[in-house]
Each structure stands twice: as C-alpha cells, then as structure tokens.
Amino acid sequence: MQIMDTADPVFSTAEIRDIEQQAARLPKPPRLMEKAGLAAAQVIRDQLLKGPGHQILVLAGPGNNGGDAFVVARYLQEWGNTVTVVFGGDGNRVPPDAKQALQAWFNIGGDICAEIPDGDRSWDAVIDGLFGIGLDQSQHRPIEGKYREWIEAVNQMATPIVALDIPSGLGSDDGCIYGIAIHATLTITFIGLKPGLFTHSGPECCGTIVLRDLDIQLPAPPEPHTWLLNHKLAQSILPPVRRANSHKGTFGNVAILGGSTGMTGAALLAGRAALHLGAGRVYLGLLADNAPPVDFSQPELMLRPPSELFTLAPLNCLIVGPGLGQSAEALPWLEKALTSDCTLIVDADALNLIAQHSPLAKKLSQRNASTILTPHPAEAARLLNTGTAAVQQNRMNAALQIAQQFNCYVVLKGAGSICCLPGGKRYLNTSGNPALSTAGTGDVLAGMMGALIAQGLKPDQALLLAVYLHGAAANRWVQQHHGMVGMVASEVIAEARLLLNEWVYRNGINGVKPLL
Ligand SMILES: NC(=O)C1=CN([C@@H]2O[C@H](COP(=O)(O)OP(=O)(O)OC[C@H]3O[C@@H](n4cnc5c(N)ncnc54)[C@H](O)[C@@H]3O)[C@@H](O)[C@H]2O)[C@@H](O)CC1
Numbered sequence: 001m002q003i004m005d006t007a008d009p010v011f012s013t014a015e016i017r018d019i020e021q022q023a024a025r026l027p028k029p030p031r032l033m034e035k036a037g038l039a040a041a042q043v044i045r046d047q048l049l050k051g052p053g054h055q056i057l058v059l060a061g062p063g064n065n066g067g068d069a070f071v072v073a074r075y076l077q078e079w080g081n082t083v084t085v086v087f088g089g090d091g092n093r094v095p096p097d098a099k100q101a102l103q104a105w106f107n108i109g110g111d112i113c114a115e116i117p118d119g120d121r122s123w124d125a126v127i128d129g130l131f132g133i134g135l136d137q138s139q140h141r142p143i144e145g146k147y148r149e150w151i152e153a154v155n156q157m158a159t160p161i162v163a164l165d166i167p168s169g170l171g172s173d174d175g176c177i178y179g180i181a182i183h184a185t186l187t188i189t190f191i192g193l194k195p196g197l198f199t200h201s202g203p204e205c206c207g208t209i210v211l212r213d214l215d216i217q218l219p220a221p222p223e224p225h226t227w228l229l230n231h232k233l234a235q236s237i238l239p240p241v242r243r244a245n246s247h248k249g250t251f252g253n254v255a256i257l258g259g260s261t262g263m264t265g266a267a268l269l270a271g272r273a274a275l276h277l278g279a280g281r282v283y284l285g286l287l288a289d290n291a292p293p294v295d296f297s298q299p300e301l302m303l304r305p306p307s308e309l310f311t312l313a314p315l316n317c318l319i320v321g322p323g324l325g326q327s328a329e330a331l332p333w334l335e336k337a338l339t340s341d342c343t344l345i346v347d348a349d350a351l352n353l354i355a356q357h358s359p360l361a362k363k364l365s366q367r368n369a370s371t372i373l374t375p376h377p378a379e380a381a382r383l384l385n386t387g388t389a390a391v392q393q394n395r396m397n398a399a400l401q402i403a404q405q406f407n408c409y410v411v412l413k414g415a416g417s418i419c420c421l422p423g424g425k426r427y428l429n430t431s432g433n434p435a436l437s438t439a440g441t442g443d444v445l446a447g448m449m450g451a452l453i454a455q456g457l458k459p460d461q462a463l464l465l466a467v468y469l470h471g472a473a474a475n476r477w478v479q480q481h482h483g484m485v486g487m488v489a490s491e492v493i494a495e496a497r498l499l500l501n502e503w504v505y506r507n508g509i510n511g512v513k514p515l516l
C-alpha cells in the first residue's frame with residue numbers, strides 16, 4: 001500500500017509565482033489573467049447565477065487580483081448582467097495586465113466607482129477581487145481604510161460573495177486574517193491550491209473551493225511538497241478487508257500509558273477508540289493510585305499496572321500521554337516509553353513533559369522506531385519554545401519544524417490539521433468541524449491511529465487515515481444532529497467505526513455466508 005501519487009498538490013505563494021514566471025517565459029505565453037477571469041466568470045454563471053439579468057457588485061483592488069476582477073466584470077456584463085465595478089486603485093499605477101483588463105472593461109462601455117454605491121440597492125452576487133496572493137504576508141500589514149470598510153460592508157450583506165483566487169485579507173500561505181477578510185460563499189482559486197485556503201482561518205473564509213488550473217503546461221513544473229488530505233487520498237490508504245482465516249493476533253496489540261488520578265477517562269477513551277477501530281487487543285497501563293481493575297462498560301479493555309505494559313507480548317503500537325499528567329511519577333514511565341522499540345504515539349501531557357525536559361527530547365529524536373506526535377497548537381508552542389500565537393501565525397512551518405527537530409511524524413491539530421512526515425512532506429486535512437472542540441477528541445484520535453497501526457498500516461498511512469477519518473466522523477455526526485453543539489468524544493468513536501466499515505467494505509461483505 002502506497003500513499004497515492006495522484007493526490008492533489010498544494011502550492012506555496014512562491015511556487016505559484018514560479019509557475020507564473022515559467023509560463024511567461026514559454027514561447028507562446030498563455031494570457032493567464034484573461035484565462036483566470038473567463039474561468040471564474042463561467043463558474044459564477046453556471047454554479048451561482050444560473051442565468052442572465054443579475055445585479056453584480058465587483059470589488060477590484062490595486063494589483064492583478066483587481067485585473068482578474070475587471071475580466072470577470074466584462075464577461076458577466078457581456079452575458080447579460082448589470083455589473084457595477086468599485087475600484088480602489090490608481091488606473092495609471094496598476095500592473096500592465098490589470099491595466100489592459102481595465103481598458104477592455106472601458107472598451108465595452110464599463111464604468112468604475114470609487115465607493116460602493118449607497119442606497120437600497122440589492123445585489124445578487126458580490127465578486128471579491130481586492131487582494132490575492134500579493135497580500136503582504138511578510139510584514140503582517142493589516143488591511144485598513146476603504147478596503148477594510150468595503151470588506152466589512154459586503155460581509156454584512158446577505159449576498160453570496162465569490163472570492164477570486166483567495167478571499168481578500170486571508171494569507172495564502174498561512175491562513176491568517178490580515179486585519180479583516182472576506183467571508184466568501186465560493187472561492188475560485190487559480191493555477192493551484194494554496195495552504196491558506198485549508199488551514200487556520202481558511203476553512204471559515206473560503207466557502208466552497210473551486211480550482212481552475214488554467215491548463216498551464218510547463219516543461220519542468222515545481223515538485224509539490226504539500227498535498228490535500230481529502231476523501232480521495234483517504235480511500236487510497238484503507239486497511240484491507242479481513243481475511244476469513246484470521247484471529248485477534250492478526251489485528252495487533254495496542255497499549256496505552258496514561259490515566260493519572262483524575263484523568264483516567266482520557267486513557268479509557270483512547271483505549272475504546274483503539275478497540276472500536278479494530279485493534280486485536282488493547283491494554284491500558286493506568287497511573288492513577290485508585291485505578292479501576294476493569295472498565296465495566298468496556299470489559300474488553302485489559303487494565304494493567306503500567307509496569308506490565310512493558311512485559312507484554314510484542315506491541316504494535318504504544319500510545320503515551322492520554323491523561324498522563326505532568327507529575328514526577330509520570331516522568332520515568334514516559335522515559336521508558338521513549339525507549340520502546342514499537343511505533344510510539346506521543347500525545348497530550350507526554351508532549352508537555354518532553355518540552356520541559358531536554359533529556360527526554362533528546363531520547364525522542366534518537367528513537368530507532370517510528371514516532372507520531374499529536375500536538376494541538378499550545379503543545380506545539382511548548383515543543384518549539386515559542387507562543388501559541390506564533391505557531392498559529394505559521395502553522396505550516398510549525399508542523400515542519402517539529403517533524404524535523406524530533407525526526408517524527410506530526411499532526412498539528414486545530415482547524416485544518418497539518419500532517420507532516422519526517423522527510424518534510426505535508427498534508428492538509430479537509431475534514432472536521434468545530435463540534436470536535438470538546439474534551440477527549442484528541443484521546444480518541446490517538447487511539448484510532450494506534451488501531452490502524454496495529455492492523456498493519458505504516459505510520460504515515462495510519463496518521464493520515466486517522467486524521468481524515470476523525471474529521472469525517474465529526475462531519476457525519478453534525479449532519480445527523482443538524483448542528484455542531486454537544487457532540488462528545490465517544491460519539492466520534494461510533495461514527496468513525498461506521499465510516500471505516502463503509503469504506504473498507506464498500507464492495508460488499510464477502511465471507512459472511514447465508515445460513516445453510
Ligand atoms: N501574475 C499572474 O500571472 C497572474 C496573476 N493572477 C492574479 O493576480 C493575483 C496576484 O497579483 P499581485 O501580485 O498583483 O497581487 P494582488 O493583486 O493580490 O495584491 C497586490 C496589491 O495589493 C497591495 N497590498 C498588499 N498588501 C496590502 C495590504 N495589507 N493593505 C493594502 N494593500 C496591500 C500591494 O501594494 C499591491 O498593490 C493573484 O492572486 C491572481 O488573482 C491571475 O490573473 C493569474 C495570473
């Protein structure tokens with residue numbers, strides 16, 4: 001099983017610029033702005049307007065994103081709509097392509113306004129062409145003045161907003177909001193997908209994302225380093241259907257080390273997730289003084305003193321951290337876990353302890369077997385010795401730094417989770433929703449990952465599939481409950497089990513024969 005090589009690539013702003021520049025050097029350079037504007041106008045016509053006669057408001061900014069907007073305005077006007085263009089730049093100072101596009105708009109009798117027209121005018125759609133990938137992300141310069149006012153005004157309208165390339169104000173590399181950002185219904189992005197569309201504030205600002213690659217044929221296109229973790233990719237890394245001739249040993253052993261006093265629930269949740277996602281045997285080593293000898297509502301879990309975990313038959317995966325706490329008592333157990341020779345998942349307080357104790361960090365980076373780290377942004381910040389805001393300002397980079405610093409597989413959790421492999425390949429998750437923002441969902445994710453490793457998936461496959469499945473399970477719950485309030489972590493386990501079965505057995509369940 002290989003992670004598919006037809007996964008959807010995601011490109012940084014620098015890589016998109018490289019593609020644009022290479023295209024400009026081709027013997028017959030494509031007219032990219034014209035192509036982008038036409039492609040966007042077609043999507044708007046076919047997917048949103050569904051016919052002529054509409055009132056359209058187009059916001060055009062001072063750069064080439066504004067140029068795209070002039071092209072869209074021209075096509076929508078020619079196709080029988082009434083288009084009002086509000087332009088924020090200086091016609092003499094716009095870049096050459098945008099200047100041509102503005103002229104072409106004038107040539108069909110188009111006009112420009114300096115402000116959004118007042119009054120009771122209602123619009124059928126707003127087109128956002130204020131800022132694209134040229135938004136200044138290096139200086140964290142916020143959008144101010146009239147652009148800010150315009151974005152505020154259109155965000156308050158109950159009108160569909162279509163963002164060209166990326167919602168204005170959203171950083172294409174980091175998904176940060178630079179002062180204010182368009183909240184789009186539809187984002188039509190050009191040339192390639194950008195990380196900012198999928199992480200941090202991206203999912204909130206973009207609405208539905210449509211890619212128009214503009215069919216650029218380059219002799220040496222840039223090698224992608226980042227891909228989308230979507231349904232298509234997840235389906236390529238499923239465990240196989242179960243062989244008839246199997247037993248519990250076939251599906252592996254998972255052990256979980258954690259569950260200090262007051263936090264046993266976290267380890268139990270991870271254990272239940274591992275069990276329900278298909279691990280053959282699940283052991284828990286609970287640190288709590290008053291640890292229960294059995295989980296009466298899940299008696300299949302084998303509760304042992306922590307020391308016994310290390311004397312068990314070969315483990316396929318050890319999960320350390322759920323409910324571990326940060327006490328002095330937890331330290332030697334974590335140290336022991338770090339020297340284990342099976343795949344290790346390090347979660348929650350185990351990450352915090354590693355951040356505080358450099359000998360542990362050293363042990364982690366020197367491990368021979370694979371390790372998966374599952375930090376949320378605050379845990380990532382501790383590992384990198386920085387603040388949570390700094391991590392969130394550049395999530396892509398934070399995930400990469402952790403993977404490189406500790407030579408590990410990493411998932412940086414939060415909206416648009418980022419998975420990073422030790423070699424630096426990154427995957428942006430597209431599943432999940434805010435219903436997951438509740439205690440215990442991280443423990444469940446760790447348990448799910450452990451189960452997939454126990455069933456034979458490699459660490460990269462288990463990481464990606466568990467992250468996608470976890471989000472997809474929450475999405476399914478939200479659909480069934482008509483909202484995002486009140487999902488609990490245990491429910492994620494149930495939904496994930498259902499989905500995994502549906503995916504693995506989508507071609508039917510062979511081997512279960514009708515009674516003779
Ligand atoms: N260059 C090309 O070949 C193509 C570019 N295209 C479009 O062009 C866009 C990129 O164009 P540009 O590089 O001109 O950049 P943008 O049009 O995205 O923005 C650049 C302008 O915004 C200003 N600016 C940046 N940050 C600001 C802030 N915080 N507040 C106020 N003003 C700010 C800059 O001074 C500059 O005038 C893409 O996103 C895409 O929409 C497409 O037409 C496809 C082809």
Ligand SMILES: [K+]
Pocket residue numbers: 065128129130131132163164165166167168
């Ligand atoms: K835009």
